[in-house]
Amino acid sequence: MSRAIPILRTLRSIRLKWLLLSLVAIALCLEIAGLAEGFSNSLGHPISGTYATIPSEFVATGSLVFPILPYLMLVMIVGALVYGVMGPNRANPIEEVRDLDLQKSHGKIREYVVLVSAIAVAAFLVWFPRSLQSLPIGGDTLWYMTAVETINREGLSWAIVYTDKPIFYLTTYGLQQVSGLSVIDFFTILPVILAVGATASVWFFVSSFYRGAAGYSALLMATSTSLMRTSIDLYASFFATSLLFLTFGLYLRFREVMNARQRLFLQLMLIVILLSYWFVWGLVLVVLLGAEALSERRLRRIKALLTTALPSMGMLGLFIVISLIRPPPLYWGLGSSFALYFGRTTTPIGPVTYNTASFDLVDVGLLQYNPIVPILAVLGLLFFRPRTFPVRTIYVWSSIMLVFSLISMTGLHAALLVPLPVLAGLGLRKMLDTR
Numbered sequence: 001m002s003r004a005i006p007i008l009r010t011l012r013s014i015r016l017k018w019l020l021l022s023l024v025a026i027a028l029c030l031e032i033a034g035l036a037e038g039f040s041n042s043l044g045h046p047i048s049g050t051y052a053t054i055p056s057e058f059v060a061t062g063s064l065v066f067p068i069l070p071y072l073m074l075v076m077i078v079g080a081l082v083y084g085v086m087g088p089n090r091a092n093p094i095e096e097v098r099d100l101d102l103q104k105s106h107g108k109i110r111e112y113v114v115l116v117s118a119i120a121v122a123a124f125l126v127w128f129p130r131s132l133q134s135l136p137i138g139g140d141t142l143w144y145m146t147a148v149e150t151i152n153r154e155g156l157s158w159a160i161v162y163t164d165k166p167i168f169y170l171t172t173y174g175l176q177q178v179s180g181l182s183v184i185d186f187f188t189i190l191p192v193i194l195a196v197g198a199t200a201s202v203w204f205f206v207s208s209f210y211r212g213a214a215g216y217s218a219l220l221m222a223t224s225t226s227l228m229r230t231s232i233d234l235y236a237s238f239f240a241t242s243l244l245f246l247t248f249g250l251y252l253r254f255r256e257v258m259n260a261r262q263r264l265f266l267q268l269m270l271i272v273i274l275l276s277y278w279f280v281w282g283l284v285l286v287v288l289l290g291a292e293a294l295s296e297r298r299l300r301r302i303k304a305l306l307t308t309a310l311p312s313m314g315m316l317g318l319f320i321v322i323s324l325i326r327p328p329p330l331y332w333g334l335g336s337s338f339a340l341y342f343g344r345t346t347t348p349i350g351p352v353t354y355n356t357a358s359f360d361l362v363d364v365g366l367l368q369y370n371p372i373v374p375i376l377a378v379l380g381l382l383f384f385r386p387r388t389f390p391v392r393t394i395y396v397w398s399s400i401m402l403v404f405s406l407i408s409m410t411g412l413h414a415a416l417l418v419p420l421p422v423l424a425g426l427g428l429r430k431m432l433d434t435r
Contacts (some may be wrong), residue, residue, distance in 0.1 A: 240277030
């Protein structure tokens, strides 16, 4: 660990920074093009040309180390987290010490250009495979299509009584109605909408504490494995992830001086997240409580946070009470779903038990397809120590999600929520900092 400091000093060389940036850009472009070629070939649309095989050969070469790469990335990220907390020259963890002027920003026009570019890249990468195929992509897509058609037939109350994500389903149904498209055509563009929203929300979150890195984080989000995997058929996770970044961004903006209107807005956001994906709602509260517990005036801040979360906590309690008073088959909604993860419960397809959680490394593989992002994320952790509340929040968030990604019950969704693009954007921006 002691050798990390000379390495970071070496990275301050301007020529080396631009060389590294060029290598990152080339690697990302080759990887994206190679994956796109492979997907196009699988659909019977081979791409030909003099240099057409170079991207696919790059991906094939990288695949030789894929069996060990995800575990290597995991070790590197965990090591960087530990170094950030326990490394030498560490300030008191409850001190509000600033590593740099996080609010300072240069070149706003350039930042917005990067943001627009990131949104365009995300939209294209998600739209492209769907443009080559007439049928929906993803195993869960048919379920979401059926849900929208059921709401259209049974009414809006169906989403509340029979699903645990009523806000998401009602929002999806509303967008489909506004678009005027058929359900099957709408689900061709829905992933594109969600990809744009997720990319923009990452920019919003990072810009709340380090505007100069926001565009880089958004661009890396647009090309990340998590976005590509989520866009296949995990639409509810996609939607909730955007709300997660927005809520964190709002909290960081309102935290120091929060008036009644801002508190009400945060309370509404927490309710929306709860009714969209309660697992993500729980993550928001745990991360913020953990970060506040390491802050100055922790008791006052935790009390304020719990006050903000009280309406959403009360609403969850209300749904649980409803599930006890009106058990299935009268009510299958949020209350019943919440109980599902704490033992045996009854569902429309019969009794289900989720009490067999085990240690599982399968979902760590989500780190493997884009090694550039984890490497940059490690640099982000080395450059930024948990001395400010925003960075402390990211450290707590990353640690929790890495742990849950190793548990069989939560592995997939937790691995997708590790904020690698955020950390990678911080690392890339700091690496290019010429000051």
